[in-house]
Amino acid sequence: MTSTDSGFFGRLNWDAFPIAGLIQNPNTNEIVANAAAGIVIVGVVAVLGLLTWFRLWGPLWRDWLTSADHKKIGIMYIVFAIVMLARGVLEGVVMRAQQAAGPGDGFLEAEHFAELFSTHGTIMIFFVAVPFVFGVANFLVPLMIGARDVAFPVMNQISLGLTVSAGMMLMVSLVVGEFSTGGWTAYPPYTGAAFNPGVGPDYWIWAIVVSGIGTTLTGINFAVTIYKLRAPGMKFMRLPMYCWTIICSSILIIFAMPPLGVAALLLAADRYLDFHFFTNDLGGNMMNYANLFWLFGHPEVYLLVLPAYGIYSEVFATFSAKRLYGYNSLVIATMSIAVLSFTVWLHHFFTMGQSALINAVFGIATMLIAIPTGVKVYDWMATLWRGRIRFSVPMLYGLAFLMLFVIGGLSGVILANPTVDYQVHNTLFLVAHFHNVLLPGVLFGLLAGYNYWFPKAFGFRLNEFWGRVTVVLWTVGFMLTFLPLYFVGLMGMPRRSYSWEDPSFHPYMIVAVLGALVILAALLSVLVQLWVSIRDREKTRVPVGDPWDARTLEWSIPAPPPPYNFAIIPNVTDRDNFAAAKERGDAYPTPDEYEDIVMPRNTSIGFILCVVSGIWMFALVWWIWWLAALMTVLIILSIIVWSFDTETEEVITAEQVRKDHEAWLAIVHSAAAVDRDHETAPENRGLARPDLEAVT
Amino acid sequence: MRRAPSHSYPGLNLGEDHASAHKSSEVVTFGFWVFLMSDLVYFGLMFAIYITMIDAQAGGPGPHELFDLKSIFAQTLILLTSSLTVGLAMLALKYNLPRARIVLWFGVTLVLGISFLVLEIRDFMAMAEQGGIPQRSGFLSAFYGLVPLHGLHVAAGCLWLIVLGIQLRVMGMTDLVISRVMRLALFWHFLDLIWIGIITIVYFGGLTYG
Numbered sequence: 001m002t003s004t005d006s007g008f009f010g011r012l013n014w015d016a017f018p019i020a021g022l023i024q025n026p027n028t029n030e031i032v033a034n035a036a037a038g039i040v041i042v043g044v045v046a047v048l049g050l051l052t053w054f055r056l057w058g059p060l061w062r063d064w065l066t067s068a069d070h071k072k073i074g075i076m077y078i079v080f081a082i083v084m085l086a087r088g089v090l091e092g093v094v095m096r097a098q099q100a101a102g103p104g105d106g107f108l109e110a111e112h113f114a115e116l117f118s119t120h121g122t123i124m125i126f127f128v129a130v131p132f133v134f135g136v137a138n139f140l141v142p143l144m145i146g147a148r149d150v151a152f153p154v155m156n157q158i159s160l161g162l163t164v165s166a167g168m169m170l171m172v173s174l175v176v177g178e179f180s181t182g183g184w185t186a187y188p189p190y191t192g193a194a195f196n197p198g199v200g201p202d203y204w205i206w207a208i209v210v211s212g213i214g215t216t217l218t219g220i221n222f223a224v225t226i227y228k229l230r231a232p233g234m235k236f237m238r239l240p241m242y243c244w245t246i247i248c249s250s251i252l253i254i255f256a257m258p259p260l261g262v263a264a265l266l267l268a269a270d271r272y273l274d275f276h277f278f279t280n281d282l283g284g285n286m287m288n289y290a291n292l293f294w295l296f297g298h299p300e301v302y303l304l305v306l307p308a309y310g311i312y313s314e315v316f317a318t319f320s321a322k323r324l325y326g327y328n329s330l331v332i333a334t335m336s337i338a339v340l341s342f343t344v345w346l347h348h349f350f351t352m353g354q355s356a357l358i359n360a361v362f363g364i365a366t367m368l369i370a371i372p373t374g375v376k377v378y379d380w381m382a383t384l385w386r387g388r389i390r391f392s393v394p395m396l397y398g399l400a401f402l403m404l405f406v407i408g409g410l411s412g413v414i415l416a417n418p419t420v421d422y423q424v425h426n427t428l429f430l431v432a433h434f435h436n437v438l439l440p441g442v443l444f445g446l447l448a449g450y451n452y453w454f455p456k457a458f459g460f461r462l463n464e465f466w467g468r469v470t471v472v473l474w475t476v477g478f479m480l481t482f483l484p485l486y487f488v489g490l491m492g493m494p495r496r497s498y499s500w501e502d503p504s505f506h507p508y509m510i511v512a513v514l515g516a517l518v519i520l521a522a523l524l525s526v527l528v529q530l531w532v533s534i535r536d537r538e539k540t541r542v543p544v545g546d547p548w549d550a551r552t553l554e555w556s557i558p559a560p561p562p563p564y565n566f567a568i569i570p571n572v573t574d575r576d577n578f579a580a581a582k583e584r585g586d587a588y589p590t591p592d593e594y595e596d597i598v599m600p601r602n603t604s605i606g607f608i609l610c611v612v613s614g615i616w617m618f619a620l621v622w623w624i625w626w627l628a629a630l631m632t633v634l635i636i637l638s639i640i641v642w643s644f645d646t647e648t649e650e651v652i653t654a655e656q657v658r659k660d661h662e663a664w665l666a667i668v669h670s671a672a673a674v675d676r677d678h679e680t681a682p683e684n685r686g687l688a689r690p691d692l693e694a695v696t
Numbered sequence: 697m698r699r700a701p702s703h704s705y706p707g708l709n710l711g712e713d714h715a716s717a718h719k720s721s722e723v724v725t726f727g728f729w730v731f732l733m734s735d736l737v738y739f740g741l742m743f744a745i746y747i748t749m750i751d752a753q754a755g756g757p758g759p760h761e762l763f764d765l766k767s768i769f770a771q772t773l774i775l776l777t778s779s780l781t782v783g784l785a786m787l788a789l790k791y792n793l794p795r796a797r798i799v800l801w802f803g804v805t806l807v808l809g810i811s812f813l814v815l816e817i818r819d820f821m822a823m824a825e826q827g828g829i830p831q832r833s834g835f836l837s838a839f840y841g842l843v844p845l846h847g848l849h850v851a852a853g854c855l856w857l858i859v860l861g862i863q864l865r866v867m868g869m870t871d872l873v874i875s876r877v878m879r880l881a882l883f884w885h886f887l888d889l890i891w892i893g894i895i896t897i898v899y900f901g902g903l904t905y906g
Contacts, residue, residue, distance in 0.1 A: 151723050216734055224727040254730060258737035266745075266841060275830050275837040276754075277745070283752025283834025288745055295741075640859055643876075646867065 077135025113498035114181035121184025143554035146231025157606030162214030219253025245310030308445025320387025408436030429489025466529035473522035480515025542686030549688035752834030
């Protein structure tokens with residue numbers, strides 16, 4: 001190891017900046033790298049400039065960065081996820097373009113292409129899917145269970161801070177040094193110090209460790225929130241389906257994030273301290289890494305997809321105007337998937353040399369997951385059956401999901417057969433399979449949720465036309481990009497290849513790159529929809545808060561909700577409590593009396609830990625030991641100092657609550673109710689007129 | 697679901713009229729249990745890795761050359777005693793004994809924790825003298841990945857004892873501080889539990905199968 005003889009800036013020097021590469025060796029590859037770095041720098045400068053120009057630093061700090069409000073933290077998670085999604089999609093387009101450039105080497109160098117698929121995977125899983133899923137959960141869970149915040153509001157803020165600082169490392173790696181070339185799984189010994197002495201794997205390791213801690217804290221937070229903070233009467237079997245999926249996801253996090261942390265930290269020990277956990281020599285065993293990584297990796301995909309299932313369950317029920325079909329079976333299916341997800345990790349490496357018997361056991365366990373998943377699909381279809389269906393944007397995502405996800409799931413059952421897997425392992429067939437479950441499954445679900453709950457979060461509806469355009473673009477883009485990959489995969493094209501020779505792949509590659517451009521258009525369409533909706537917001541305001549004639553508690557309060565969510569904690573008597581209240585005709589009762597409400601105060605600890613942990617990671621990546629030591633001390637000190645703070649809560653007086661609530665009730669009583677056929681029209685102010693015959 | 701009785705956590709002496717404090721303490725304590733459960737998975741995996749790597753000695757020194765059971769016995773006694781003293785601090789809290797009594801037991805626990813760490817580091821140095829360093833083999837990497845991880849937890853517990861001792865003096869016996877005392881005690885017993893795993897699997901298991 002040369003790690004001990006580094007200077008003041010560690011191993012950081014001029015050559016670490018991509019511009020140095022462009023000057024020494026100007027070619028397409030370097031231009032692409034510099035353009036990416038340029039986008040990051042211009043983006044940061046633009047954001048800082050706009051914040052200064054519009055004098056937004058104060059509001060940003062007071063209302064957002066220091067807020068412990070779960071709704072704001074949720075929204076910040078989602079904003080972060082969408083920024084990272086933009087980068088992930090762009091990388092996908094560049095990779096598709098490289099492979100479509102025809103037989104031969106394309107325009108990127110092999111190393112650069114490897115960086116692209118490594119960052120693409122790492123970003124899409126850890127910095128798009130996870131923060132998006134838990135952003136939505138942050139916003140929704142307390143509202144759905146009738147609570148005023150999560151169990152640990154400050155820890156929630158810290159989770160966000162750690163996730164964002166880890167994501168920033170991915171951005172920094174574009175500008176300073178390079179990212180790992182080892183894929184999102186970072187298998188040693190390839191990522192070990194012997195074969196990969198550069199900074200790339202270190203960026204990966206610390207981003208994973210820090211975001212993993214953030215995610216673990218989130219999992220603990222949500223498990224405790226749902227177990228302990230439910231409103232009176234909210235029994236487990238009255239929980240909205242979405243909350244059930246979040247319990248399962250939280251349990252998966254609590255048990256599945258540690259293997260990832262162990263894998264990454266032991267890899268760090270190998271790289272930094274010359275340990276021999278996964279090295280080729282002196283007794284290292286890389287199979288331990290594969291087992292650890294996938295012991296995390298498989299539950300991970302379920303902890304992402306289960307909340308999406310939860311969103312679809314809410315969407316199908318609301319937009320069919322029916323009670324969710326088969327609630328009990330959906331709960332059991334969700335729990336079964338959560339448990340089974342820990343028993344299948346080995347199917348990620350059937351070809352790595354264990355006995356046929358072991359492969360068969362894990363193959364069968366994998367196929368078993370199709371059973372509870374199938375139960376879910378039938379329950380959703382039965383929910384649609386004879387419902388009063390409206391083809392609104394979330395419902396369109398849901399229908400696209402039902403059709404496409406079944407294809408993805410069935411290709412998974414094919415892959416679960418070890419003998420088949422030997423043939424298609426490491427081909428684009430696999431890439432097609434997991435994109436087929438992650439896009440229609442997770443991403444469409446999140447976008448459905450985004451369209452569905454946006455009016456609750458911001459008080460106005462998203463533009464319906466651009467929403468539909470976006471659905472079509474995502475669906476068509478997905479099918480064009482990924483369905484051809486099944487075919488080239490079966491024809492034998494390996495995944496992660498920067499070059500290929502067989503001309504029969506070419507037509508498929510051309511279709512795929514066209515699809516990638518459609519996906520890029522879909523991403524732009526998301527932004528256009530947001531822009532148009534903000535512009536026209538006065539026409540789509542829904543202050544009463546129930547624009548979709550929905551069924552669960554979060555719709556019974558104003559949109560946007562007050563900081564304390566519920567003026568009076570509701571008494572839950574039914575599974576679809578709000579729908580039942582609307583049926584009884586007392587959806588908006590006037591409370592007899594109000595109480596003082598204690599809420600968490602603003603705190604800057606999350607932001608401080610975000611910055612300090614970011615510098616800590618950077619120092620470790622570049623071997624700037626004094627800085628890393630300093631930051632370690634600062635992390636510990638800031639937590640200790642924070643623990644002496646006793647003024648962590650503030651009181652909102654009963655008088656204030658009464659004033660706010662009565663003002664809102666006045667709006668409720670003056671608003672005209674709209675029926676479902678007119679819910680996308682401007683007269684929808686958020687007061688629904690249920691068609692009571694259809695409800696019963 | 698039956699509701700848990702109001703005194704669900706022994707030693708948590710908040711009195712009968714502190715319903716909201718009880719509720720918030722219960723949430724925090726439950727959260728801490730969940731955290732310990734997650735932390736336990738870290739240790740469980742490190743134990744598994746150690747077991748798979750017992751034979752990966754690569755010609756280097758193994759358990760028979762390196763492990764000093766006398767020192768391990770002393771460390772075990774010290775750590776178990778420290779769990780007793782934390783328990784005595786909790787009893788002092790429960791029976792409303794003077795605050796000085798709690799601080800005293802905290803002090804004794806701190807001394808025992810630090811003595812444990814001193815003995816452990818002395819062991820590591822003795823192992824290093826015989827060539828037992830983590831860079832030597834997969835087996836030693838697994839050993840140094842697991843046992844010092846427990847030591848790091850003990851060190852964190854010691855720091856926590858110091859900070860909480862100061863908070864007991866500065867902030868007094870507030871609900872917040874009492875709830876932290878409760879969690880620290882849980883954490884300390886957790887360290888003991890892991891140590892029992894370490895002596896049985898790392899030391900006895902290593903000597904039996906290594």
